[in-house]
Amino acid sequence: MEFRHLRYFLVLAEELHFGRAARRLSISQPPLSLNIQQLEASVGARLFERDSRGVRLTAAGRAFRESATALLAQAESARQLAREIEAGAVGRLRVGFVGSMLYRGLPQRLHEFQHRYPGIQVALTELNSQEQIDALLHGELDAGFIHTSRVPDELATELAHREPFVCCMPEGHPLAARAEVALTDLRGEPFVLFSRKASPDYYNRIFEMCAAQGFYPQVRHEMRHWLSVVSLVSQGMGVAVVPAALAHSGMAGATFRPLADATVPSEVYCVWKRAPDHPARDHFVDTIRLAAAQAGV
Known part of the structure; x- marks a missing residue:
């Protein structure tokens, strides 16, 4: 049985006349009769009565007409879905x-993407950089946003966002009265730092920034999420050097000031x-x- 047989059958079932059905199908009557005979042989049952009074189901x-209609509809849906997936118009x-991407434009980018491709369902998962790399390698993610461009050869990266680091301190800290803070002002302060295991690149970057100013940060606490870093600082547990976007986190009790020193930028890669x-x-x-x-990154 072929889809051609089903199409011929359905047209004949509507017309109940071989001549009219053949004209609709743009074929002659003998090929139509042959295809109907082949279909009946394949099904193993007579689908039409033919006598002097005409053609009847x-x-x-x-x-069979109901099933044939459903089969052709499913086939058309499958063809349409395949074309849309190949074009990247639907999918998951x-x-x-x-x-930190929640404050670095990710919601806006997702809105833009969903507006352009409403048929694609996006599912978000918050993970640290190394967890995302592992998930991508195991086929558990399709894309991600991480803090490093140093990835296995199987992965590709694209710089998605760049911004300066700022100083994050408790609201009542003496340095909060200044318009900007030098890294050397943080010498001897207890630091809250992004976990070395979660993102070794960030951890090392902040260490190197401080080392360039002649000191090493006194790391008191290590967190796995940037918002946890800011939260701990807001409760007076230390100071931190964080991406500028976190100043928009709205965390009560935390104050952010620009760094006076020229520092390496904070970067996120797709x-x-x-x-x-x-x-x-x-x-x-x-x-x-x-x-x-468009952002000039």
Whole structure:
């Protein structure tokens, strides 16, 4: 049985006349009769009664008509879905992100993406950089946002966001009265730092920034999420050097001041697996790339 047989059957079932059905199908009558005979042989039942009074559906034919209609509708849906997936217009996208991306434009980028591709469902998962790398390698994520460009060869990266570091301190800290803070002002202060295990690049970057100013930070607490860092600082547990975007976190009790020293920037990279082919993911990466270019990253 072929889909051609089903189409011919349904047209004949509507017309109940071989001549009219053949004209609708743009074929001659003999090929139509042959295809109907082949279909009946395949089904193992007579689908039409043919006599001097004309053509009528049998009971089997009437039952088969419903199934044939459903089969052709499913086939058309499958073809349409395949075309849309190949074009990247529908599908499901699993995206990982570090928590600070909530203040670095990720919600806006997602709104833009969903507006352009409403048929793609995006599922977000908050993970640290290393967890995202592992998930991408194991096929558990389609794209992510991480703090490092140093990734395995199977992964590709694109710079998505760049901003300065700022000093985060408790609201009543003596340095909070200043317009800006020098890193050397933090010498001897207890530091709250992003966990070395969660993001060794960030941990080392802050250490190197302080070392360039002649001291090493006295690390008192290590957190796995940036908001946890800010929360601990807001409760008077130390000071921190954090990406500028976290000043928009609205955490009560925390104060943010620019750093007077020229420091390396805080960067976030979009990351994805180079293979296999994934049109929806590629559209997402293009959206992030365009937004970064417009922001001058």
